[in-house]
Amino acid sequence: VRLATGPRLHYAEWGDSSAPAVLLLHGWPDSWFSYSRVLAHLPPRYRALVIDQRGFGDSERPESGYAIEDLASDAVAFLHALRIERATVVGHSMGSFVARRVAEVHSERVSRLVLIGSGWSGSNAVTREVQAALRDLPDPVPHDVAVERMARLRTVVERTSRQGHVARLGMVDRRPGGEVIAGAAAHRERHAGEHDGSADRSDAVVERAL
Numbered sequence: 001v002r003l004a005t006g007p008r009l010h011y012a013e014w015g016d017s018s019a020p021a022v023l024l025l026h027g028w029p030d031s032w033f034s035y036s037r038v039l040a041h042l043p044p045r046y047r048a049l050v051i052d053q054r055g056f057g058d059s060e061r062p063e064s065g066y067a068i069e070d071l072a073s074d075a076v077a078f079l080h081a082l083r084i085e086r087a088t089v090v091g092h093s094m095g096s097f098v099a100r101r102v103a104e105v106h107s108e109r110v111s112r113l114v115l116i117g118s119g120w121s122g123s124n125a126v127t128r129e130v131q132a133a134l135r136d137l138p139d140p141v142p143h144d145v146a147v148e149r150m151a152r153l154r155t156v157v158e159r160t161s162r163q164g165h166v167a168r169l170g171m172v173d174r175r176p177g178g179e180v181i182a183g184a185a186a187h188r189e190r191h192a193g194e195h196d197g198s199a200d201r202s203d204a205v206v207e208r209a210l
Helices: 032-039 068-081 094-105 125-134 143-162 184-188 191-198
Strands: 011-015 021-025 047-051 087-092 110-116 206-208
Touching: 011 032, 021 032, 021 068, 021 094, 032 047, 047 068, 068 094, 087 094, 094 110, 125 143
Parallel strands: 021 047, 021 087, 087 110
Antiparallel strands: 011 047, 011 206
């Protein structure tokens, strides 16, 4: 679906189209498919909508617009495009910061807010190290460079997890005096979304990119 904010977003839908909407926002560097195993377990009285946020999965990857504020605007524009007045907004990891921003700025569009794997801020030692690892990536990313960088990031996450910290790889919210995680990876790589097509998907999940 083409949004008023610019990008064309791919999304998956589950449930009764006339039922109350639930908008699910994935984390970094995921796609709609990270929620695929959840959809089949949702009660049919809900309409679940899972988007590939800009720069991820099969959605368009514009050159800019990867701050939390931009992603939140996309989420609201998506609801508007589908003529949905209010929705339960669910966010995981990076998506939790997007969901929170939607609730802060557009509270009239949020009936309920669910945050999964969230925190006070996305800015910490892990996200700063991730930024450093991604900042100088070429475009497009050569395969060998992508493999090396992802192995490096995995080491960062595993090390941090062993120390008892939560590795938050979400984008940093744009606030006064704050910083925004480099959007390079968001539009230079297809991330997990490129490999989603090889995984089994329920026929009942309707994928749309209109």
